[in-house]
Amino acid sequence: MTTLTYADVLASYEPVIGLETHVELGTKSKMFCGCSTTFGAEPNTQVCPVCLGLPGALPVANEKAIESTIRIGLALNCSIATWCRFARKNYFYPDMPKNFQTSQYDEPLCVDGYLDVEYDGTTYRVGIERVHLEEDTGKNTHVGTSGRIHGADYSLVDYNRAGIPLVEIVTKPVPGTGALAPEIARAYVTELRDILRTLGVSDVRMEQGSLRCDVNTSLNKPGAEWGTRTETKNVNSLRSVERAVRSEILRQAGVLDAGDRVLQETRHFSETTGDTRPGRSKEEATDYRYFPEPDLVPVAPDPDWVEKLRADLPEVPAARRERLVEELGVSAEDMVQMSNAGVVELVGATAAAGAPVGEARNWWLGYLAQKANEAEIDAAELAIRPEQVARLITLVADGTLSTALARQAVEGVLETGQGVDEVIASRGLKRVSDTGALEQAADDAIAANPDIAEKVRGGKLPAVGALVGAVMKATRGQADAAAVRTILLEKLGASE
Amino acid sequence: MSDPRSERRISRDEVAHLARLARLAVTDDELDLFAGQLDVILGAVARVSEVAAADIAPTTHAVPLSNVLRADELTPCLPRERVLAGAPSVEDDKFRVPRILSEEV
């Protein structure tokens, strides 16, 4: 089989994507009991008879979780059910204390909405099939040489997470994205995450698992019926969403081109390899034997309450962006760029902390985007806060730091988690403004690089960069590069 | 072998399937016994279909209630030693289970 390029594939196939997103709500207590939901507690310390599924224990639904789910539904333009029930999803798994999950089946709280996603200035409307409420499971740790479920010797279960309210947001199939399917998928999750954050219903930390994605992908020939879809699980960063869709498109195209059929199956995304692997095929088709949860009574949201929740919704990110275009005075083009990079909120927050919008934009689209990219994380996940970035911008503006020093300060903050001023103090990041020292360093650089000096003297001005570099190195980056350049050019009798 | 006297509602294989779904490692003897008994019981309970109920709403509880909700407030959790006290096997304050074959759902 020849290796297909992504462009090849998209010339002959059209992808259809769909996303199922699970969001852990940030309620104080669990879905059906009063246990804490705090992340990272000692194992099995946040459990009670209810969330441990002890014989006799009974659930009572958390009002705040219902409210949050309705608010999510409203923000996603859904209809809110006037009457709905929880259902039991029956299957055996050790992370589920009752061996059924209390979820919703054919009567979800919210249905039939949409989310407009912008990418490169174009708006894509992603249909929302349903938003429903369920409970999270506990956590299994697999013990053995592999550290994974396959080949593990045994597993250990911690039920602290069991019973945390979990909202599942399911899109309708999204056709018509063409080659941009991976980017649209990512943009959707980004937009959804920003909405959830704006609503204040979840801390939406993908790295802690409070926002998790399953990605459905299928391919079809133009004009043909939609193809068989696969469901890729374990897609737990924005970058992975994009990679998973791209990799699954390539894989399915390979299968189809070879004349084979795509199997309807669950696949797992590997962060390491960037591709998807099939799940172990099940011995028997799963039959969840859903039925209405008899231990709970129906939820019938009062229409007045729903309308009040609707009226009190915060400004959604799309509207906020529109407002920012005006308020911050950024261009529509800049906004697209910032939006694609997922840094609109970050730029806004940096500007709000006192930095000029242009500088904030440059940092977040430039050096900080680069650091995020290197770490293979999202800019929002960088361990630096917008206020800290604003502080750096101020320090550069008042001449305390050079740009190069400010970048070193960023490194320090990311590495140590210390504050900006602490990093500057501990690393001695001070601009060298002693002209005598700079002159000496410039003379040394010229003496050490006679060939380059000659070129500059001969009018090849760009060659001076190498000498600037040498001086910067000698001063450990604490000099102002522009000033160094001026000194060198003067000494070499060249001018711009 | 099918029973010539009546139409069977459930086969021995289906009973074996149900036992697997329900995580019951039934023996062959039990399969024989249960297949016959389940067939009789299902034959008896299938009588519910004699009632025309197309336009009848289901009843789940005697006195219909709705919106029974609790405020989002913390209540005390169990002490961990009580949580783990009844467990067949514990390691590192977690419940220890044998290796898992099936995929996470």
Next chain:
Amino acid sequence: MNDLTRLSAAEIAAAVASGEVTALEVAEAHLERIAQVDGSVHAFLHVDTEGAMHAARQVDARRSAGGDLGPLAGVPLAMKDVVVTKDLPTTAGSKILDGWKPPYDATITKRIKDAGVVMLGKTNMDEFAMGSSTENSAYGPSHNPWDLNRIPGGSSGGSSAAVAAYEAPLSIGTDTGGSIRQPAAVTGIVGFKPTYGNVSRYGLIAFSSSLDQAGPFARTVLDTALLYETIAGHDPCDSTSIPRPVAPTVSAARDGAGGDLSGVRIGVVRELGGEGYEAGVLASFDEALGTLKGLGAEIVEVSCPHFEYALPAYYLIAPSECSSNLARFDGVRYGLRVGDDGVNSLEDVMSLTREAGFGPEVKRRVMIGTYALSSGYYDAYYGQAQKVRTLIVRDFDAAFAQADVLVSPTSPFVAFELGARAADPMAMYVNDLCTLPASLAGTPAISVPSGLADGLPVGLQIMAPALEDDRCFRVAAAFESASTPVLASIRELP
């Protein structure tokens, strides 16, 4: 005072309150009785001697200190082992929970303790309350104090036997399809199944969530009402608990004891009688109707055509819900674990654990429920059964338009011999014919002794509309006042 075990709960409470006896003396008398007879009755799975004496001493201390004693303070009680009791073994009659000591109390356990009621121990039952004879207990059957070769009814047979054998004046049972009423009937005592939602299910090991309801057993109607009022009332821990005050049953029992039923219309359900009922049972029922008439009641005949579908609907709904409720018993967090040899997978160990931990009736019902909930069968089975419930509710509504209460025999049979019906599940299921309609409709029903047939007790079932639990007590107390006490004929145990 003479034999303390022969007193009613009301009499004991009065004697304790007046200082005539101490709660400790009462507890000791009953513990002694248990030591004497429970070897042959086997009503108890666990006797909590220390706990009972401690609770009794606390009541006595409160009395000495001049503290308020509730209407049942110092009265001993036997608790069905399906109700969770903190630090006390709770098995639900199953091997799978052998040795489990719950870290919490059921709401009704708490209420009983708070009322100063002295819990003597936990009583035997059909495994997970599935059965009508206690023969499905993993710990061996209980025996009917009227004839030790016969069943004490089920599933709450340990609780009924304990009260009939004078091991306790009060006990708690649970009723899903008749598990309080039928044992009460066949042991000659009173048993009450409340309106679904009037007694908290929090801490009741669930069999069928939409049907389970705990209730009292006692030897008198008044005692039954006193215990009911102790455990009843809204509980925020149970979403299906009805958030309003329960109808006053103690005053209804006292009113009824006056013996005047004039103006009360009593409906006889045509479909609950006739073929398949023992002649002695039908004769006792006819006699009971005569008694009620003599008290001034008007007897009317009512028809409930869908009651004949109660049995099939019940044997779909209860197994379906139990198949899910019992999934948690998997050998991971508590209870039995079998086959963990370092080689078997988790799936194998779960299956081996459940295979070894559950008895045949539980396995049968789990499999029937698994079948009935399967995709493709749900609508025809579970869904249809829930619709049949609606039709049964409508039958009740129509009947209650003509009558204030409905009556029937509690069970088609008197206590049968141990083993007589054990081989055929369907033969066992028909025990529930008369009790199932009220279970499915969630309506209250009481069983009171109506007489003897061939020397064995027969029960009269009195059914009332939902939330009108007090009607059961009023009519039952009136009936009791006009009947010869059935238990007076019981022979002393060997």
